[in-house]
Amino acid sequence: MKIYQTLVAAFSVAAVLSFAAGSAVAEPKDPDLTDPRVKRYIVGEKYSGYVVNEPETRDIQDDDFQNPAFLWVEQAQSLWSKADGKAGKSCESCHGNPEVSMKGSSASYPKIHKKKKTLLTVEHQINICREEYMKTKPWKWESDQMLGMSALVRMQSRDMPVNVNVGGEAKPYFEKGREFYFQRRGQLDLACTHCHVDNHGNKVRSEKLSQGMPTGFPTYRMKWQKLGSLHRRFRGCNKNIRAQPYKQGTPEYTALELYLMWRANGLPVESPSVRK
Amino acid sequence: MISGLFAALAAVAVVAAGSTASLAASKSKPPQKLVNYLVINEDSIPEYLSGRPGDPKQGRKLVISRKKGNCLACHKMPIPEKADHGGTGTDLTGVADRMTESQLRLRLVDPKRIIPDTMMPAFYKIQGLNRVLPKFKGKAILTAQEIEDIIAYIVTLKE
Numbered sequence: 001m002k003i004y005q006t007l008v009a010a011f012s013v014a015a016v017l018s019f020a021a022g023s024a025v026a027e028p029k030d031p032d033l034t035d036p037r038v039k040r041y042i043v044g045e046k047y048s049g050y051v052v053n054e055p056e057t058r059d060i061q062d063d064d065f066q067n068p069a070f071l072w073v074e075q076a077q078s079l080w081s082k083a084d085g086k087a088g089k090s091c092e093s094c095h096g097n098p099e100v101s102m103k104g105s106s107a108s109y110p111k112i113h114k115k116k117k118t119l120l121t122v123e124h125q126i127n128i129c130r131e132e133y134m135k136t137k138p139w140k141w142e143s144d145q146m147l148g149m150s151a152l153v154r155m156q157s158r159d160m161p162v163n164v165n166v167g168g169e170a171k172p173y174f175e176k177g178r179e180f181y182f183q184r185r186g187q188l189d190l191a192c193t194h195c196h197v198d199n200h201g202n203k204v205r206s207e208k209l210s211q212g213m214p215t216g217f218p219t220y221r222m223k224w225q226k227l228g229s230l231h232r233r234f235r236g237c238n239k240n241i242r243a244q245p246y247k248q249g250t251p252e253y254t255a256l257e258l259y260l261m262w263r264a265n266g267l268p269v270e271s272p273s274v275r276k
Numbered sequence: 277m278i279s280g281l282f283a284a285l286a287a288v289a290v291v292a293a294g295s296t297a298s299l300a301a302s303k304s305k306p307p308q309k310l311v312n313y314l315v316i317n318e319d320s321i322p323e324y325l326s327g328r329p330g331d332p333k334q335g336r337k338l339v340i341s342r343k344k345g346n347c348l349a350c351h352k353m354p355i356p357e358k359a360d361h362g363g364t365g366t367d368l369t370g371v372a373d374r375m376t377e378s379q380l381r382l383r384l385v386d387p388k389r390i391i392p393d394t395m396m397p398a399f400y401k402i403q404g405l406n407r408v409l410p411k412f413k414g415k416a417i418l419t420a421q422e423i424e425d426i427i428a429y430i431v432t433l434k435e
Contacts, residue, residue: 183406184406185405185406185407185408186405186406186407186408186409186412187397187405187408187409187412187415187417188397188417189388189397189398189405189406190395190397194395195364195395198364198395199364199395202362202363202364203360203361203362203363203364204349204350204362204364205342205346205348205349205360205361205362206359206360206362209364238407239409242408242409242411242412243406243407243408243409244407244408244409244410
């Protein structure tokens with residue numbers, strides 16, 4: 001853990017437009033998209049936050065033994081086969097081996113739940129399983145159990161292209177998410193698009209903006225010193241511009257997640273990623 | 277700048293930035309009362325917002341401060357002791373060669389009057405904002421005097 005502590009100390013800063021301390025070297029406007037190391041995270045015009053990561057951060061993500069997110073994943077692996085709740089069932093009772101049953105699944109989330117007719121994320125679905133099939137309590141969105149389990153599930157789609165459906169019943173949610181993305185908010189009066197569409201590749205203070213892609217979540221962030229959900233990142237980006245955030249799992253953030261996943265269609269899932 | 281009385285009248289708008297009515301009515305924190313200012317030709321604010329000139333030394337501190345101007349988040353400026361200059365805005369080195377003090381003032385107070393889709397925040401505005409955190413609601417990012425301090429500093433940015 002020592003190395004992470006040092007990195008965290010070096011990186012963590014909290015302020016308005018919270019930007020971490022970095023190098024004084026002038027950098028090119030765009031990240032180096034020709035670096036062979038980052039190629040698999042670039043598809044056409046799209047690229048993930050991995051590309052703007054420092055090489056040391058990439059090293060940690062690329063090695064599952066170094067990636068601290070795997071502490072949570074390991075915990076989830078044991079929870080997977082542990083019966084919990086009045087029905088006496090575990091995830092395994094219904095889904096068997098996650099490497100088989102969950103393969104590719106999360107690449108099409110969020111999606112419309114067939115019976116509930118509403119848009120759900122992986123986290124929502126996990127809690128539906130817990131409440132309805134296991135007859136036990138839902139996990140809190142940002143709990144270690146939920147973060148670990150959603151990482152375990154999403155990991156089974158690693159390197160597979162995001163492929164969400166935004167037509168049919170998903171359409172109104174998609175429209176809502178898009179509206180959110182372009183809506184200015186907060187005392188600084190900025191929208192997601194100002195930073196992640198108009199200015200990716202540019203720096204805000206010392207932080208290089210990426211396209212704000214959702215493909216690496218849950219992510220281990222040095223600044224957080226733990227795994228965190230995509231909706232936690234939304235809250236951070238809202239608060240940095242002094243805007244009132246929403247709670248994790250709300251319809252607003254779920255629709256926003258769909259819009260982001262649509263932007264990411266074709267990029268590979270890279271959960272659990274590592275970011276500074 | 278202003279040619280003829282008629283042109284001047286047509287081009288001048290007085291902006292009532294604070295809202296006295298809601299101040300009396302609201303029970304919770306009243307919105308900050310902003311000073312009224314004059315916008316000429318939709319391009320400049322000729323008068324000091326605070327009625328007096330600012331302090332350039334103070335202004336230099338404010339453009340660095342993350343909690344205040346935080347101009348460095350987006351702009352490069354001739355402030356060599358800070359490494360972390362952002363690059364989403366224009367390089368402000370030499371900006372005073374390109375613009376007058378009055379023009380710079382409107383660009384700080386309410387840049388959206390000039391470029392509606394700009395990324396730059398309005399530093400002296402409380403209306404028309406959406407979902408502001410309660411802590412910052414009804415408050416402009418900077419005070420009138422802080423605006424003047426920053427103006428006093430950026431008019432020195434000549435090449």
